[in-house]
Amino acid sequence: MEKSHFFSFLFFFLGIAFISTISAQVIPRDTILHYAAKLEDPNSNKELIEAYTVFKQVQLDYQKSGVPLGEVYALVHISKAQRKIGDLNDAEQSSIEALRILNTQADSLRDVKKYKTIFYNQLGMLYGELKDYERSRNFYNKSLDFKTGFQDLAIIENNLGYTYTRQKNYAEAIPHFQLAIALLDELGDTSSTTRARSLNNLGFAQVHINQEEGFATMQKALKINKREGYQTGLFVSYKDLTLAYLYTNNQEQARNYANRAYTLVLKTNNTQRLIKAIELQLETGNYSNYQRYKVLNDSITSLQQRNRNQYAALKYSNEQARADANEAQLNFEQAKFEQKRQQGLKLIFILISIILLSGGVLFYFYLRAKNRKKTLLEVMNTESRISQQIHDEVANEVFQMMTRMEEQDLEDPTLVDDMEDLYVKTRDISKEHALIAKQENFADSLQDLVHNFSNDDTRIIINGLSDVNWNKYPPLKREALYKVLQELLINMKKHSKANLVGLRFKEQGKKLGLSYTDNGQGGPINSASGLINAENRMRAVGGSFTFESNDQNGFKAQIYV
């Protein structure tokens, strides 16, 4: 049984993305990709150490050129190499360092989320190897928080299940493997090694809770691995089949698969696997390779020691290199400082003039901006004053007249109707230009506005309004957006006979977008209508307003503020 080589496809993609964006790399792109692939299916520890060296260099390069995500990319591989070499503590350190860098980046970046998934998964594996399964599962669950694609989800589910297998809690493990397989089904994946891995794990667990079909499931995995020629997977399949048959006391089959594992490993040059294969044979009562086992075991112990020393030396030299680099940087800074002091007066003189000049320019722009804001505020205040006046002097009087006429039993009742019409019109004009009532929640104001126009004849459908962080936008811009939307809706009510209106709010970077669509009669828009106002309003606050209108397709408008 083996845990997944996490997200190899993802690294490949990210790797290419990064390396192609940064051209001034010391290490050629081919080398990086070569070692990234090596880390997935390494033949020996030597390769791991080589890969570690390469990615350490890559990390330093990115650090120097100030590309945090590049550094993270290197750390993915460094941590993986460290884990495979067996230095779990350092691998954890690297993962945590990477997460620290990631936390300084915005989550909205797609790669940041992906990397977080990767590192939480990585930490899950590390704690699994340290036999701290609770923690391990915790990290796996955390990596589930950042919902990525189905394939990643399947891998994480597989890993989660595997923590239970390690605790011999097979009943708990099975649903995770099943979910992993179901997710792969959704992707239409029937033959990947990822699938083989989950199938093998599932079968193994089934056998251990005495479900007969476990063997069939494991055979399926074996078939896939054979077809794909995936050495690691094949070895794991043989190993787990041996163990499974041992568990059910089927000595004959167990011996059969142990022998197959042995012949497979003989073809490759992987000492560790060879030892494991002979161990399996020993367990099935086949002692023919015992002598070889003893020799190998001695040699591997010293080899491991040698590798470990090599790695330790490398680690040290890396620290040294970093220290040297820092010192060189320091010397360089000092030299620069000296130079600067020599050019002192001249430079200061130039600097002062530049500051004065740019200060003047900035001040000019500041004044202009301030002036513009003042003008905008003045316009708004004037508008609301006039609106108040219309309300007090005209609308109120008209209402009074209407009330009096109503009481007098006029001969011509249509007069009162006309009066009512006039009253509504005046009130609307006043409303259109009044200030928005002070409210703690701008989203509510907008909702109210839209509600006033929505009824059984005209349905208005909103999307994304509550997701907008309104506090981000200055009040002037919000006010402008409100007014423009109001004008659009009034226009819709007056002319379009639309029965369906869609409003979609979307934040795009610093801007806020609103798209308005209705299904009414668009018709030719004459420029004297309210829309000129809308355009002016948007321009005044540095936004934009575009629209298209035709007879069949209704009216569409796009606002950015």
Add this chain to the structure above:
Amino acid sequence: MYKRVLIVDDHDAILHSITKVLHSYKISQIDSVQYCDDAFLKYKRALLDGNAYDLIITDLCFKKDYRNTHLASGEDLIEAIRATDKGISIIVYSMNDQLQKVRYLVKSCAVNGFVCKDRRGSLELTSALMDTSKGVTYLSPQIVDAMSRKEDLEILDYDITLLKLLSQGKSQEEISHHFKTRAIKPSSLSSIEKRLNRLRIQFKAENAIHLVSQAKDLGLI
């Protein structure tokens, strides 16, 4: 029904029409004033004399003139009265129909009725008198949404995904499966059906195909 009523409005014609509405009930005392300050004094005086008003009908907006006012708007008046008196009924009769204003007055100032001044104002005022005297809050039809929205106009990203899947020709079973495997909730068949029915009403669609085409026309999918 009420016994003593105070009307506050700065227009004679409106005072007159409200008085006319009140006359059709057996109300023993109807007073009217044109300033909020006067209204507050009258209210206090009546309270001291032991024949307190049991209803105040007030406008919100008062025109400024030569007099210096302490309580400048109906809102100020209501706040001043409610600060000490929770028992008296208050009906607002105003041209203002901003929902947030209504919400504020009903929620924070415990106003008993809010009637919009328009052509049906007098009729609605009658209903308001009946309702509030029985302890029921009255709101004019055009602002009744202020307190509880009949419907939520906003549709969620979930709904958009649902519509998208529908537009791809997926059956409800397939949609349910789709949500389940992604751990998106709700994913049960019955809740998907409910959701679709709701969307159909919201989009005024006859059937699923119509629904999808409406959503497409509105640029939502």
